[in-house]
Amino acid sequence: MTDNNENLIEVTDLCKSFGDNHVLKNITTTIKKGEKVVVIGPSGSGKSTFLRCLNCMEDPTSGSIIFGGENIADPKVNINIHRQKMGMVFQHFNLFNNKTVIENIMMAPVYVGKKNLKKQKRDNLLKKLHLKKGEAVPVTTTPDEIKKQAKEKAIELLKRIGLEEKADAYPSSLSGGQKQRVAIVRSLAMDPDVILFDEPTSALDPEMVGEVLELMKELADQGMTMVVVTHEMGFAREVGTRIMFMDEGRFVEQATPEEFFSNPKSPRAVEFLSKVL
């Protein structure tokens, strides 16, 4: 179902510093549609920073990131629009604590839908007043309709993870594994082109790791493009299509999982694998 030659994210000479701390050093890489890229490496090597630069959660210091036809590293680009197509799943879930489970999932679609509706109405008004060129586009939806659709979609997503009975619960009443699965479907609600995972299972009790990895595997099987920072080597081996090994702000080795795990090239990767395997 995926066109495996299409470049989804093109990173060129990406650098990121925090003050004098040069965390990412001239990273150039391309993430193609349908790839499941697994980023591994020692703690503090810059994996999270790399992932967070991809959706500009951290502003890159220099370099370019082409996504959706634009260089999103450019501060002038409206990053919010691109983030809707670039889901992110955090180690600590970051569900909205003041919203119920279903509200968490509906939040972005309703927000974006209403925002677009307002913009459309404003544009139409300007066009009618001849302050803007073009024909007015008939408005086909209403705020209620947007909400209704978002709700249907949210229920569908909750059913998919078997948590529809938790729709009206608050995140604080969920287990870690349930929270993370809700966080994953929250990012799915916007039909993203890619999802970024930053150690999605690291904050979980061991018995809950499986259910989250299972869901991620499911997404992978359905063709979702994924960039995953993880210490779960089993997942990396089984699901990853490419391993990127990071050390001191550089990807020192990139290979298929078979190649990387059976025959690591760089001494640092050998050392790292001897510790984690």
Add this chain to the structure above:
Amino acid sequence: MLDFDVKIAKFLEQFIDKGAYASVLEGLQNTMIIAVAGLVIGIFIGTVIAVVRVLPKYRLLPRLLDGICSLYVGLFRGTPIVVQLLVFYYVVLPLLGFNRVDSVSVAIIVFGMNSGAYISEIMRSGILSVDIGQMEGGRSVGMSYGATMIKIVIPQAIKNILPTLGNEFIALVKETSVVSFVGATDLYKAFRSIGSRTYEYMVPYLVMAVIYIVIVMVITVLIKLMERRLRKSDR
């Protein structure tokens, strides 16, 4: 000699027969109106200032706004509220060309601006107490900084600071006892006028004190109830 029966009789005569209860009720009403409206305005101003103060400060505009806000907070926290009330009523408004302004409205504005300065500090620590992940969660799904602030962060901040806001409200209620400086009828003015008609101040001021104590106790109970309700919604 303390002749309580006589004093109480005199008070009751003024209070009931001569109709002074009406001005006491008016005073009570003004006190509550000024405190409630002041709190609402204060929460609004305080939230705006708090958001400005937690804004990332890379650009010039946020830094400029931050400077203005800290000046505002410094001014209002650095002077007594009576002074603010008098200056606003007798200096600022006339200079702006307003001469006959309803003193209750003036009190509402001054109390609102004053509590805005205090609430901004409370709100700022409330916002900072909300996990940074909440903002990141909102930004990651494509919501703007402002939208995430309003829909996600500030509601949680308000919940965190509710007890402190309650105290601020109680402080406001108590501070309204100075609004007669600009001619507004409040509890103090109502009871003082009862006293001045009989030259007996003991009972009127005692009753006034009791009324304030009761108001504060009622508010305290209401806040407790509200907190308990909110805590329930957590589970």
